[in-house]
Amino acid sequence: MQDVAIVGVGQSVFSRKCGVSIRELCFEAYTEAMEGLDITNNGIDASIICSAPEYDKQRSPAGSISEYLKLTPKPSFYVETVCSSSSTGLRVGWSLIKAGLHKVVAVIGFQKMSDLTSRDAAERMSRGGDIIWESPFGISMPAGYAMYARAHMAKYGTTEEQLAKVRVKNSHYGAANPKATYRKELSLEEILGSEVIASPLKKFDCCANADGASCIIIASRDIAKRITNIPIWIIGLGAATDTMTMSGRESLTGLRCAQEAAKQAYKMAGVGPKDIDVAEVHDCFTIAELMAYEDLGFAKPGEGVGLIEDKETYVGGKIPVNVDGGLLSKGHPIGATGGSQIRTIVKQLRGEAGETQVKGAEIGLVHNIGGVGQYGNVTILRR
Amino acid sequence: MQDVAIVGVGQSVFSRKCGVSIRELCFEAYTEAMEGLDITNNGIDASIICSAPEYDKQRSPAGSISEYLKLTPKPSFYVETVCSSSSTGLRVGWSLIKAGLHKVVAVIGFQKMSDLTSRDAAERMSRGGDIIWESPFGISMPAGYAMYARAHMAKYGTTEEQLAKVRVKNSHYGAANPKATYRKELSLEEILGSEVIASPLKKFDCCANADGASCIIIASRDIAKRITNIPIWIIGLGAATDTMTMSGRESLTGLRCAQEAAKQAYKMAGVGPKDIDVAEVHDCFTIAELMAYEDLGFAKPGEGVGLIEDKETYVGGKIPVNVDGGLLSKGHPIGATGGSQIRTIVKQLRGEAGETQVKGAEIGLVHNIGGVGQYGNVTILRR
Numbered sequence: 001m002q003d004v005a006i007v008g009v010g011q012s013v014f015s016r017k018c019g020v021s022i023r024e025l026c027f028e029a030y031t032e033a034m035e036g037l038d039i040t041n042n043g044i045d046a047s048i049i050c051s052a053p054e055y056d057k058q059r060s061p062a063g064s065i066s067e068y069l070k071l072t073p074k075p076s077f078y079v080e081t082v083c084s085s086s087s088t089g090l091r092v093g094w095s096l097i098k099a100g101l102h103k104v105v106a107v108i109g110f111q112k113m114s115d116l117t118s119r120d121a122a123e124r125m126s127r128g129g130d131i132i133w134e135s136p137f138g139i140s141m142p143a144g145y146a147m148y149a150r151a152h153m154a155k156y157g158t159t160e161e162q163l164a165k166v167r168v169k170n171s172h173y174g175a176a177n178p179k180a181t182y183r184k185e186l187s188l189e190e191i192l193g194s195e196v197i198a199s200p201l202k203k204f205d206c207c208a209n210a211d212g213a214s215c216i217i218i219a220s221r222d223i224a225k226r227i228t229n230i231p232i233w234i235i236g237l238g239a240a241t242d243t244m245t246m247s248g249r250e251s252l253t254g255l256r257c258a259q260e261a262a263k264q265a266y267k268m269a270g271v272g273p274k275d276i277d278v279a280e281v282h283d284c285f286t287i288a289e290l291m292a293y294e295d296l297g298f299a300k301p302g303e304g305v306g307l308i309e310d311k312e313t314y315v316g317g318k319i320p321v322n323v324d325g326g327l328l329s330k331g332h333p334i335g336a337t338g339g340s341q342i343r344t345i346v347k348q349l350r351g352e353a354g355e356t357q358v359k360g361a362e363i364g365l366v367h368n369i370g371g372v373g374q375y376g377n378v379t380i381l382r383r
Numbered sequence: 384m385q386d387v388a389i390v391g392v393g394q395s396v397f398s399r400k401c402g403v404s405i406r407e408l409c410f411e412a413y414t415e416a417m418e419g420l421d422i423t424n425n426g427i428d429a430s431i432i433c434s435a436p437e438y439d440k441q442r443s444p445a446g447s448i449s450e451y452l453k454l455t456p457k458p459s460f461y462v463e464t465v466c467s468s469s470s471t472g473l474r475v476g477w478s479l480i481k482a483g484l485h486k487v488v489a490v491i492g493f494q495k496m497s498d499l500t501s502r503d504a505a506e507r508m509s510r511g512g513d514i515i516w517e518s519p520f521g522i523s524m525p526a527g528y529a530m531y532a533r534a535h536m537a538k539y540g541t542t543e544e545q546l547a548k549v550r551v552k553n554s555h556y557g558a559a560n561p562k563a564t565y566r567k568e569l570s571l572e573e574i575l576g577s578e579v580i581a582s583p584l585k586k587f588d589c590c591a592n593a594d595g596a597s598c599i600i601i602a603s604r605d606i607a608k609r610i611t612n613i614p615i616w617i618i619g620l621g622a623a624t625d626t627m628t629m630s631g632r633e634s635l636t637g638l639r640c641a642q643e644a645a646k647q648a649y650k651m652a653g654v655g656p657k658d659i660d661v662a663e664v665h666d667c668f669t670i671a672e673l674m675a676y677e678d679l680g681f682a683k684p685g686e687g688v689g690l691i692e693d694k695e696t697y698v699g700g701k702i703p704v705n706v707d708g709g710l711l712s713k714g715h716p717i718g719a720t721g722g723s724q725i726r727t728i729v730k731q732l733r734g735e736a737g738e739t740q741v742k743g744a745e746i747g748l749v750h751n752i753g754g755v756g757q758y759g760n761v762t763i764l765r766r
Binding site: 001021046052053054057058059060062063064066067071072073074075076077078079080081082088091092094095096098099100101124127128130131132237239240241242243244245248256257260370371374375 | 384404429435436437440441442443445446447449450454455456457458459460461462463464465471474475477478479481482483484507510511513514515620622623624625626627628631639640643753754757758
């Protein structure tokens with residue numbers, strides 16, 4: 001079986017109101033991903049379309065998007081694990097190539113949330129949790145992550161200030177990302193003083209809905225070597241779940257789905273946390289980034305705060321994390337997010353990250369979570 | 384790479400109003416699929432959940448269903464190509480095993496449509512077509528297939544009576560299927576006299592929405608040989624698309640997505656149309672079955688009607704088709720349909736089909752179409 005490489009990455013500008021259709025968003029990401037590749041549309045053997053459902057009117061968007069990108073009659077289908085949909089799409093695409101069905105696959109993630117009112121978007125979002133036992137009783141995304149934050153505080157003494165420091169870092173890097181929704185640096189005081197959303201989480205502890213698309217082109221070794229000079233190899237893929245119900249979880253101080261996915265990805269890649277040069281983690285809320293440090297083994301349980309206190313997750317630190325601004329700065333167009341994270345790591349490993357480049361980065365990791373911790377995906381890439 | 388076999392198949396009773404949740408529907412199908420296998424829940428490495436979105440309130444159902452079936456923390460994700468979702472799920476599951484990520488995968492398809500009014504269901508269904516250029520102007524499922532029927536009539540002289548004969552056959556076999564929604568045999572007169580839905584299609588030319596679930600358990604050769612006595616091998620997998628817009632199609636007398644998918648599946652399996660002993664085709668409307676005969680190469684273009692006129696697609700004929708009653712009798716719970724078709728063929732190849740058994744069936748084919756012909760899947764199985 002041939003190795004599989006990422007040969008192209010693209011992302012639309014993420015914004016609060018894109019003003020274009022989902023097809024046009026995907027076209028923007030696809031066009032960037034195909035730039036510089038010695039291949040045309042005809043060379044794409046299949047496309048995998050990734051998003052969360054019900055935010056836009058087009059049902060079954062795979063058909064619509066593959067037609068718009070002129071990929072017909074090649075197979076196209078839809079893959080979903082809410083916020084980690086495009087990481088799941090990458091894993092599926094990798095499998096299609098490994099299995100010998102295809103040579104080149106486009107994994108396209110998108111979300112357009114701005115057609116809905118905030119209230120309608122929140123209603124749909126909550127139905128991504130358990131609709132019988134939990135979402136009707138108020139377990140929304142912020143409420144769920146607020147429970148994690150409270151549990152982490154109770155067990156480890158984590159403080160609101162420490163949470164806010166995650167946003168300080170991510171807003172710092174977001175300012176340098178031309179494709180981010182939010183490019184203003186935020187001070188500790190601004191973050192701590194922002195309005196409470198679900199205590200202890202305040203407005204600036206939360207990422208925001210956004211419109212956007214991402215595209216990752218992957219190829220088997222023989223094709224990859226031919227169509228690009230800088231293939232980035234997929235060396236580790238982990239995927240796991242936890243119960244959809246929060247009440248079914250064994251612990252609320254970390255995400256079992258991420259821990260299991262990380263274990264699988266490290267094993268498959270033959271590397272450990274110490275080998276990771278740069279990482280993107282799913283910071284849908286500030287607490288999520290702290291838990292990710294621990295779930296990924298960058299720190300022991302309860303010691304993740306040390307990494308942010310000591311600025312070890314800044315560029316120049318032990319393990320730079322979310323140096324593109326993360327979901328907190330970029331905004332979170334659900335289905336596009338995983339692909340955007342992968343794009344950032346690919347650019348880092350190619351040495352194309354400009355002022356946020358982690359010097360000599362050879363191995364990178366992407367941690368992408370779906371829902372309130374029910375789906376976990378960890379992907380490890382190597383230059 | 385190891386071969387992949389189907390080791391278990393299950394289906395809930397299909398009905399117009401199941402009265403239970405989607406999780407319970409899936410449990411019913413999963414339980415039948417696991418019957419007799421020397422394996423427990425812990426032996427399932429991953430689950431793929433297949434349905435069309437927006438018919439039931441639970442978004443991202445993979446998390447909910449995998450929790451209910453006690454498959455946590457194994458990976459679970461959602462795959463969709465509307466009406467052919469579970470065939471796409473099978474193709475993806477096959478790839479996960481071939482790629483070496485997993486050994487045993489459960490592919491679970493479901494749909495519960497009875498929570499919606501017919502009007503609401505129809506509104507959602509139409510949004511599975513192009514929402515900018517076509518569905519707002521009336522291209523619903525029946526309207527789309529009525530256009531195929533008119534085109535076929537105009538080009539080949541196909542008659543309404545010939546279309547009705549497909550339903551006569553399928554209602555005959557549906558009467559013998561204890562899991563079908565409709566078990567009444569219909570006469571040619573009853574079918575031709577039923578109310579017009581979208582001329583030339585009448586009520587009995589159309590399949591009906593239903594509630595139901597299906598489950599297919601697949602495994603790599605080493606495991607398959609250990610956990611079941613009668614593995615059925617997946618030897619051909621084809622998938623293709625056509626434009627989502629009807630106006631983008633090159634022809635309306637056949638489905639390009641099916642023709643392309645068939646070509647791929649035959650090539651991969653190393654067999655041709657003449658080698659198929661029994662087939663399930665996607666008869667969402669009577670015209671769809673006639674087109675399938677031609678798209679699959681069972682008859683030349685325009686000559687499919689001969690097969691139904693001469694009863695060659697009955698048991699005992701050259702190529703028995705839909706001898707479980709097809710979608711027309713079983714009802715069409717979108718995401719469950721492909722799995723139900725596969726279950727029928729697996730039972731045929733195992734020699735477990737009872738009074739509708741095709742004697743000595745060794746190679747079977749499943750043709751499953753998504754939307755108004757935008758997704759085509761063809762799967763070939765061997766005893």
